[in-house]
Amino acid sequence: MPHENPTQIETLSFQQALLGWYDRYGRKNLPWKLETTPYKVWVSETMLQQTQVNTVIPYFFRFMQRFPTLESLSAANQDQVLQHWSGLGYYARARNLHRSARLIADHHAGEMPATLEQLTALPGIGRSTAGAILSLGYGKCAAILDGNVKRILSRYVNLEGWPGTAANQRLLWAISERLTPEKQAGDYNQALMDIGATVCTRTHPDCNACPLQSACTAHQLQCTDRVPASKPGSSIPVRKSWMLILRNNGDDNAFYLEKRPGAGLWGGLWVFPCFDSEADMLTWCRQRRIDISQLELLPEQRHTFTHFRLDYTPAIAWTSSLDGVQETSGCWLKAGEALAIPAPVSRLLTEITRR
DNA sequence: AACGCGGGGGG
DNA sequence: CCCCCAGCGTT
The missing domain is CATH 1.10.340.30 (Hypothetical protein; domain 2)
Known part of the structure; x- marks a missing residue:
């Protein structure tokens, strides 16, 4: 040099x-x-x-x-x-x-x-x-x-x-x-x-x-195309997730969101309830007397972070209220309301509302 | 020193 | 698909 x-x-x-x-x-x-x-x-x-x-x-x-x-x-x-x-x-x-x-x-x-x-x-x-x-x-x-x-x-x-x-x-x-x-x-x-x-x-x-x-x-030296050298490659892990898009029978433009903890991934932002498996999601629904028979699974979607890839399956369910378990960090997002939400949640909301 | 942390754009 | 982008905080 x-x-x-x-x-x-x-x-x-x-x-x-x-x-x-x-x-x-x-x-x-x-x-x-x-x-x-x-x-x-x-x-x-x-x-x-x-x-x-x-x-x-x-x-x-x-x-x-x-x-x-x-x-x-x-x-x-x-x-x-x-x-x-x-x-x-x-x-x-x-x-x-x-x-x-x-x-x-x-x-x-x-x-x-x-x-x-x-x-x-x-x-x-x-x-x-x-x-x-x-x-x-x-x-x-x-x-x-x-x-x-x-x-x-x-x-x-x-x-x-x-x-x-x-x-x-x-x-x-x-x-x-x-x-x-x-x-x-x-x-x-x-x-x-x-x-x-x-x-x-x-x-x-x-x-x-x-x-x-x-x-x-x-x-x-005619090597601008090789300098600076690129970061040494490394494969990133893949995580699977299920996102429950809970809609309200009384207001079909209201969606249920939960607030994430203050630090870490999407810290302080509002997201759909997320589960590591479909079974976990169904259990969560049953505990809240949500009718699983008309649960609608959407095609799997992909979101890539710096350090891992998230393959998530959105699922739509309907309910009239959340009884059975008292919710601490949840809220119903109504049409026109603004909340801090990450991009995948924003995309899903737009997609669901438009169809 | 390595890792966690989003989302979008260009090749 | 890949890599990178007006980086910083934590471990």
């Missing part, structure tokens, strides 16, 4: 290339760039963790409309916050954002902290998000290392191996720190992210449009 330790001249030239590119081609009209504030940067950066810009934009608008200020977010309850995150995934981000808003209200007089130490002490803010808040929100000098920066720097130094290994993470952070300019770190970081998203893409990078072309080792 020839450029692992860039000289002062190379560093300066790298910075100038990015800042010059940003003036001409940088994305300055993204929603969180307009009348930007540290709070907007924080919310957008949190939504953008492992999530692409186009996916985030509509969620950002809705979220900022409902929680326009840090104070309004800290005053909300968790259900309201999760509801506005519903469908975006990685729901711990929303729970941490909300917790941090309350911590800031209580311990920072309602003002966003502006140091790396204070920011990374808040739940949901790691080193990279803190660097983004400091540079983009406060104009301070701070490095970032997200997926875009990893890819650009990996190609710049022709990194060997997968960027996610501990050793490569350390190396990439060191390079990022060293290259970040003292002044205009915000524009510099925005340029990195914009170039990563639009020029130095994972496949088919547009090297002729890249201001780093002449400095990029991977480009010189």
Whole structure:
């Protein structure tokens, strides 16, 4: 890796290339760039963790409309916050954002902290998000290392191996720190992210449009298609599940949902009752005097998470009330009501209601 | 150091 | 089908 330790001249030239590119081609009209504030940067950066810009934009608008200020977010309850995150995934981000808003209200007089130490002490803010808040929100000098920066720097130094290994993470952070300019770190970081998203893409990078072309080792060696190396593959397990879509005889647009525990998968979200086997589901129904004879099984559906695959069979049943067992965490979702629900539940609700 | 955590998009 | 994406917290 020839450029692992860039000289002062190379560093300066790298910075100038990015800042010059940003003036001409940088994305300055993204929603969180307009009348930007540290709070907007924080919310957008949190939504953008492992999530692409186009996916985030509509969620950002809705979220900022409902929680326009840090104070309004800290005053909300968790259900309201999760509801506005519903469908975006990685729901711990929303729970941490909300917790941090309350911590800031209580311990920072309602003002966003502006140091790396204070920011990374808040739940949901790691080193990279803190660097983004400091540079983009406060104009301070701070490095970032997200997926875009990893890819650009990996190609710049022709990194060997997968960027996610501990050793490569350390190396990439060191390079990022060293290259970040003292002044205009915000524009510099925005340029990195914009170039990563639009020029130095994972496949088919547009090297002729890249201001780093002449400095990029991977480009010189014509191996941008093999750098960065992809994550070592590993097969993921498959789980089977049955989801009981319980409808109400008295109101055929009401559906029975249960709230998941506060942490873990879909934490705090509302889902159909889920079972590991069809027998478990039937037992649950019998205990509540639900007529199983007209239970309707739908075709199996598939939902893939990062770490396992869920093959689930939806089953529709009808009841007039849930007697027999007292329910603690259940509710009837009526038409027009909004709750925090994950994507598969949302899809099923739409599918059932439309037919 | 490895794993858990969603959902969507592109190849 | 595959891989990745403006990562972070937990173990």
